[in-house]
Amino acid sequence: MKKLVCLLSLALTLAACGDKKEKKDGAALLSGTIKIDGSSTVFPITEAVAEEFRSEQPDVKVTIGVSGTGGGFNKFSKGETNISNASRPIKDKEKAICEENNINYIELEVAYDGLAVLVHPENTWVDSFTVEELKKIWEPAAQGTIMKWNQIRPEWPNEEIHLYGPGVASGTYDYFTEAVVGKSGSSRGDFTASEDDHVLVQGIAGDKFSLGFFGLAYYEENKDKLTLIGVNNGTEVVKPTLETVKNGTYSPLSRPLFIYVNSTSVKSPEVVEFVNYYLDNAGALATDVGYIPLPADLYAKQKESFKTFVEGNK
Known part of the structure; x- marks a missing residue:
């Protein structure tokens, strides 16, 4: 019986340790799914970011659809996606649908094209x-x-x-x-x-x-x-x-290229981590896939705006 108790105790200890996964740099390993859809033009840079992000957070699944900017906003405005790739700013009629569905969002520029x-x-x-x-x-x-x-x-x-x-x-x-x-x-x-x-x-x-x-x-x-x-x-x-x-x-x-992030999604730490990673790495990865990076101070400014957005929607 004592052996059984010890084995159960050891199993529970190992399971608890398993839940607290950490990256090599000491940061927590996250899990979950991030759903992205929208512009085929923005797809290459978002996919490049996602590929690099997967090496940092292998337990986070990032799915990227390509239904066009309008198709992406259609899904985003109904709460079906976390992030929308867009090669133009959101239109008034798309804003109205977001309002009807209580979808608040932030617009972030990621590159020029x-x-x-x-x-x-x-x-x-x-x-x-x-x-x-x-x-x-x-x-x-x-x-x-x-x-x-x-x-x-x-x-x-x-x-x-x-x-x-x-x-x-x-x-x-x-x-x-x-x-x-x-x-x-x-x-x-x-x-x-x-x-x-x-x-x-x-x-x-x-x-x-x-x-x-x-x-x-x-x-x-x-x-x-x-x-x-x-x-x-x-x-x-x-x-x-x-x-x-x-x-x-x-x-x-x-023109500029954008991603849009909704307020509900920033309650999920994996989404926040991904967007911050995007803004930190978009400049270098944009050039790799044929886009033009924004000035470094603009990425920094948008990261600060995103931080404020996250804090306001906790």
Whole structure:
């Protein structure tokens, strides 16, 4: 009997010790699940952060969906996700749904991105576009009217333009239409659309007469299959690079990228740990996946804002 009691006591002691896992640096090992969804543009940097975070907190499961910025906000506003990736700020109608469902949140900038305008490598006639030319191609009035390359410039081929772009739920689509057409969500509808940027890469890479756009990071991953076209900003022709996006000369197609965190989620220590880890490492990881990091003081400022947000929602 004494042996049995000792064995039970030892088992309970070991179990108790097992619950108090610690990392090598002495910090507690956490567990739980963090649900993220939203922008395909923000996905690469969030996935890079999640991969590094998993090495620090292996018992925390981080799931990342890609339903577009609008799709992500739809889930976020209903409390279905902890964090929403977004390539544009939240819209008023999305804010209203959050309010209806008592979802409070904080917006955090994580990096800058440039929208890449792309053609097939065998396209030898396009050297650049003006914003006016892009508008002429993409505005709603162009549907059924602007169908061939030589309608943009007479010296270009008498061949159909085949258009590829993000779907209407994408923040990239919203940003591009606002910057180029002048109204968010306003464009012709006769183009091949996908929330998956890899599908757009394949489409443009397989079609000599293609023209498309998506986030710069996906071009960086596929530059051997595509040709990047510069845009005239009114003064000079500029291509998106880390430098031109950061210094503002790649205008108007550069923008900030965001994550949104809801107030209920910050009651979970694993979410707080993940967001702090994100803000600590986004700068270095952004460059690795083709984005432009924010200034260090802006990351620090946002980390302080997040700390205040967490303390206010305990």
